[in-house]
Amino acid sequence: MSRIGIFICHCGENISGTVDCGRVAGECGNIPGVTHSVDYKYMCSDPGQTIIKEAIRENRLDGVVIGSCSPRMHEKTFRKACADAGLNPFLCEMANLREHCSWVHEKSDATTDKAISLIRILVEKVKRNQPLQPIRVPMTKRALVIGGGIAGIQASLDIANAGHPVILVEREPSIGGHMAQLSETFPTLDCSQCILTPRMVEVAQHPNITLYTYSELESLEGFVGNFKARIRKKARGIDESLCTGCGLCTTKCPTKKIPSEFNTGLGQRPGIFVPFPQAVPNIPVIDQENCRYHLKGKCGLCAKICPTGAIRFDQEDEIIEAEIGAVVVATGFDVLKTDFFPEYGYGRYPDVITGLQFERLASASGPTMGEIRRPSDGKIAESVVFVACAGSRDAAKGKPYCSKICCMYTAKHAMLYKHKVHHGQAHVFYMDIRAGGKMYDEFVRRAIEEDHVNYLRGRVSKIYEEDGQLVVKGADTLLDHRPVEIKADLVVLATAGVANNGAEELAQKLHVSYDAYNFFAEAHPKLMPVETNTAGIFLAGACQSPKDIPESVSQASGAAGKVSALFGQRKELERDPMVAVVNRTAPPLFSTCMGCFLCESACPYHAIEKEEIRGRNGDLIKTVAKVNEGLCQGCGTCVALCKSKSIDLMGYSNQQMYAEIKAL
Amino acid sequence: MTEQLQQQARKLLDDQEVNLIIGYGEGSARAVRAVFVRSPEETEKLILDERCTANLAVYLNKKEIRALGKPAIVARPSVQRSIVQLAVENQLANGDITVIGIDDDGTLTLFSDLDKLGEHVLAQAPLRGDSPIASSGSRSASSEASSSGEASSSPESSASTESPHSPESPHSPEMDEERVRKLSSLPMEERFAFWMSEFAECLKCYACRAACPLCYCERCTVDCNQPQWVSVPAHPLGNLEWHVMRAMHLAGRCTECGACYDACPVDIPLHLLTQKMHDNMEEAFGTSSGEKKDKPVFPLNSFRPDDKEDFFR
Numbered sequence: 001m002s003r004i005g006i007f008i009c010h011c012g013e014n015i016s017g018t019v020d021c022g023r024v025a026g027e028c029g030n031i032p033g034v035t036h037s038v039d040y041k042y043m044c045s046d047p048g049q050t051i052i053k054e055a056i057r058e059n060r061l062d063g064v065v066i067g068s069c070s071p072r073m074h075e076k077t078f079r080k081a082c083a084d085a086g087l088n089p090f091l092c093e094m095a096n097l098r099e100h101c102s103w104v105h106e107k108s109d110a111t112t113d114k115a116i117s118l119i120r121i122l123v124e125k126v127k128r129n130q131p132l133q134p135i136r137v138p139m140t141k142r143a144l145v146i147g148g149g150i151a152g153i154q155a156s157l158d159i160a161n162a163g164h165p166v167i168l169v170e171r172e173p174s175i176g177g178h179m180a181q182l183s184e185t186f187p188t189l190d191c192s193q194c195i196l197t198p199r200m201v202e203v204a205q206h207p208n209i210t211l212y213t214y215s216e217l218e219s220l221e222g223f224v225g226n227f228k229a230r231i232r233k234k235a236r237g238i239d240e241s242l243c244t245g246c247g248l249c250t251t252k253c254p255t256k257k258i259p260s261e262f263n264t265g266l267g268q269r270p271g272i273f274v275p276f277p278q279a280v281p282n283i284p285v286i287d288q289e290n291c292r293y294h295l296k297g298k299c300g301l302c303a304k305i306c307p308t309g310a311i312r313f314d315q316e317d318e319i320i321e322a323e324i325g326a327v328v329v330a331t332g333f334d335v336l337k338t339d340f341f342p343e344y345g346y347g348r349y350p351d352v353i354t355g356l357q358f359e360r361l362a363s364a365s366g367p368t369m370g371e372i373r374r375p376s377d378g379k380i381a382e383s384v385v386f387v388a389c390a391g392s393r394d395a396a397k398g399k400p401y402c403s404k405i406c407c408m409y410t411a412k413h414a415m416l417y418k419h420k421v422h423h424g425q426a427h428v429f430y431m432d433i434r435a436g437g438k439m440y441d442e443f444v445r446r447a448i449e450e451d452h453v454n455y456l457r458g459r460v461s462k463i464y465e466e467d468g469q470l471v472v473k474g475a476d477t478l479l480d481h482r483p484v485e486i487k488a489d490l491v492v493l494a495t496a497g498v499a500n501n502g503a504e505e506l507a508q509k510l511h512v513s514y515d516a517y518n519f520f521a522e523a524h525p526k527l528m529p530v531e532t533n534t535a536g537i538f539l540a541g542a543c544q545s546p547k548d549i550p551e552s553v554s555q556a557s558g559a560a561g562k563v564s565a566l567f568g569q570r571k572e573l574e575r576d577p578m579v580a581v582v583n584r585t586a587p588p589l590f591s592t593c594m595g596c597f598l599c600e601s602a603c604p605y606h607a608i609e610k611e612e613i614r615g616r617n618g619d620l621i622k623t624v625a626k627v628n629e630g631l632c633q634g635c636g637t638c639v640a641l642c643k644s645k646s647i648d649l650m651g652y653s654n655q656q657m658y659a660e661i662k663a664l
Numbered sequence: 665m666t667e668q669l670q671q672q673a674r675k676l677l678d679d680q681e682v683n684l685i686i687g688y689g690e691g692s693a694r695a696v697r698a699v700f701v702r703s704p705e706e707t708e709k710l711i712l713d714e715r716c717t718a719n720l721a722v723y724l725n726k727k728e729i730r731a732l733g734k735p736a737i738v739a740r741p742s743v744q745r746s747i748v749q750l751a752v753e754n755q756l757a758n759g760d761i762t763v764i765g766i767d768d769d770g771t772l773t774l775f776s777d778l779d780k781l782g783e784h785v786l787a788q789a790p791l792r793g794d795s796p797i798a799s800s801g802s803r804s805a806s807s808e809a810s811s812s813g814e815a816s817s818s819p820e821s822s823a824s825t826e827s828p829h830s831p832e833s834p835h836s837p838e839m840d841e842e843r844v845r846k847l848s849s850l851p852m853e854e855r856f857a858f859w860m861s862e863f864a865e866c867l868k869c870y871a872c873r874a875a876c877p878l879c880y881c882e883r884c885t886v887d888c889n890q891p892q893w894v895s896v897p898a899h900p901l902g903n904l905e906w907h908v909m910r911a912m913h914l915a916g917r918c919t920e921c922g923a924c925y926d927a928c929p930v931d932i933p934l935h936l937l938t939q940k941m942h943d944n945m946e947e948a949f950g951t952s953s954g955e956k957k958d959k960p961v962f963p964l965n966s967f968r969p970d971d972k973e974d975f976f977r
Contacts, residue, residue, distance in 0.1 A: 594880060595755075641965055644883055645893070655891050
């Protein structure tokens with residue numbers, strides 16, 4: 001007969017408010033196999049845990065059921081308490097009386113009855129629980145950071161400074177990301193490049209950081225502590241060991257009129273190019289789609305001019321394989337382009353631009369050297385309209401979320417504009433001004449009060465062209481919805497921040513979850529904001545949701561802290577033993593597994609391997625499936641798929657589940 | 665045809681390429697039975713005529729047969745499909761068997777490479793285009809028309825007037841298709857009532873399981889008693905559980921040979937269930953079992969990023 005102890009927690013009044021905890025403890029004491037049953041106000045508190053420990057010792061309990069909050073909250077707490085008292089921690093189960101019962105029902109006898117049922121189910125399970133031992137797996141202490149924007153840079157530096165090797169992979173030819181494109185930063189108006197470029201150089205020079213630019217993650221296999229990454233280093237067309245970064249090739253290239261990605265299409269670049277002068281590494285890339293040599297088979301001017309002979313037209317993509325212990329995903333975001341908005345001209349008007357394009361206009365290193373000249377004819381803009389929430393907070397446009405950074409950068413844009421064009425008119429259409437943050441609201445007030453930016457609360461219904469000038473039609477909702485019409489030289493749309501292209505494919509490669517807008521999902525919105533649901537993969541920056549520089553940097557440091565803490569452990573990694581196991585039976589069957597391996601492709605974690613069962617003389621008896629316990633995440637997909645019920649999940653076995661159902 | 669087969673079989677045994685021929689031979693009372701030929705002299709037992717349609721692939725997984733050495737198997741198109749599906753499920757590997765393929769037009773082809781067999785099957789007419797399957801010892805269909813109140817216009821109700829187990833009342837793919845179509849058009853309650861009345865006859869003899877080449881598990885779920893998922897006695901609930909489980913386990917795998925129906929002593933048209941599952945799979949995923957493409961995909965255990973459902977992302 002089992003000796004099971006039941007401990008009912010009141011959770012203050014969270015549970016006892018609607019559930020009669022005393023009656024639950026009393027009636028559960030009568031379940032066969034239960035020898036001890038008590039209730040207490042806070043089971044998770046120190047005295048509460050002492051009650052559990054003493055009961056285990058005094059009553060020689062061989063199983064524990066705790067009726068309290070969600071296991072996500074306190075399973076570790078209670079299992080540790082049991083372990084301290086000498087009970088195998090996996091003989092302790094939690095019934096979620098709070099989320100599954102007291103919070104969702106009115107106070108009534110039926111609610112208490114349900115609580116009793118929830119306990120009874122778990123008593124039957126615990127009777128069949130097996131003592132389990134944690135799984136130990138070796139660990140590679142090397143981090144992979146995907147994305148070399150400010151978040152990736154910060155995470156790489158923090159991990160590298162903690163003494164662990166880091167591989168930083170960046171898709172573009174240079175690290176720096178969107179921050180390198182910005183002119184000034186709010187709320188201090190310091191120059192973005194001035195604070196960023198030293199960090200970029202630090203990355204390049206750090207002995208613990210290996211930098212792969214113009215490279216992408218090809219695949220990631222394995223599990224926490226034991227990932228295998230394949231990185232595709234795209235053909236740059238340059239021998240990096242020979243290139244000195246003199247830049248002669250970029251001046252001689254005959255193809256010069258390619259829209260510059262770095263300048264958001266407002267400037268032009270040659271076919272062999274460095275995205276911007278401060279690029280790290282300062283090594284050009286041959287754009288094979290536009291290079292005359294690649295298109296027509298002859299040209300080769302750059303190869304002729306190169307003083308070190310570093311040009312390699314026939315260079316091929318290289319695949320780099322690396323063993324990795326943890327991954328930080330910092331792939332950033334993108335903004336909607338103007339062609340997304342039919343009411344604002346479908347991208348037809350060159351003088352309707354995005355906020356990111358305005359950054360390039362305002363940047364001293366930008367295509368206009370920092371002068372606010374409109375793209376169509378290069379005239380200094382005398383009147384500029386800024387439209388906040390272009391696409392954001394608009395369910396009809398499919399982006400019901402707030403892009404968070406636009407209120408602040410719009411204020412910054414208007415301010416920068418007024419600083420550059422003193423007599424110019426700056427108008428801002430906004431829905432609400434969301435300026436939460438240190439010195440943020442003061443910054444917006446400064447734009448309104450000191451720089452006299454005209455803030456209009458209302459949305460813009462239409463932008464059209466009339467006599468060579470843009471007309472912005474909107475309404476002022478603070479003045480009784482009066483229609484407003486403003487003639488503007490330039491319109492800046494604060495377009496919604498969206499997930500970077502390729503985010504969905506990357507998430508699937510990494511096996512991390514993502515939301516409806518393709519932003520990567522954190523494990524818990526409040527308590528695990530940098531973790532993903534996949535162990536060993538962490539998030540940093542705007543790939544999780546749109547965020548500003550301080551927030552991206554904080555999250556990056558947070559993720560780096562998590563990685564460092566993981567690497568700071570012993571050599572081996574401990575994992576919960578809730579993994580799938582293929583059964584073994586007596587000869588002549590040896591296992592009921594028939595080796596159909598239909599489970600192999602069903603496993604989302606590639607944890608199914610082949611195992612040969614051999615006799616004493618080495619003869620092959622049978623080939624069966626085997627679960628790699630390091631890779632298995634215990635999802636149970638294989639268990640459900642297996643026709644012969646040959647796979648079982650430790651801690652959630654078929655027998656345990658069946659007993660739970662029968663106890664209802 | 666028979667002569668050609670016997671010659672081929674004798675040659676295979678003479679050359680010691682195989683140890684055993686699995687084929688058809690005369691049984692009692694004009695019935696056909698499986699024969700296992702182990703010496704060249706015995707090859708004259710082999711016959712091949714229109715009665716020889718039972719799915720011999722079922723013997724390939726039997727331990728007793730495997731112990732006899734490498735077999736060659738006489739394989740009609742439906743058997744070929746079963747073999748291809750078994751290869752997809754890693755139950756047969758190249759070199760395990762030699763296939764004596766008999767096509768509908770009587771052409772005899774030898775396959776020692778299962779990939780070649782896969783290509784051959786793929787090049788044949790699609791599943792439903794096969795010749796009448798499993799007509800040997802076939803039976804009157806217990807008519808769903810009668811239980812659903814529909815009158816005798818359906819093909820099987822005319823067949824039901826004939827004596828049971830007469831070879832003159834074969835069920836053909838066309839007839840089966842028609843029956844599935846008719847059943848599908850019924851309201852859910854009537855459909856359920858039809859199947860419950862059919863399952864009421866079930867004796868739980870598991871002849872359907874024994875006849876099915878794809879029911880190769882050494883321990884069937886129904887025999888698993890820790891815990892006892894499916895109740896053993898032949899009562900309505902247990903019977904329903906068994907038949908639902910059987911159909912689900914064959915979803916996307918059944919090659920529609922009809923052997924289960926032929927084996928059923930109480931004439932439950934249980935092959936219609938797997939046929940319907942097959943239709944559903946083909947409709948939803950565009951796949952057909954028993955066909956080996958470049959990379960065999962079993963839709964119920966694979967994931968494609970462009971899947972139209974997004975609930976599991």
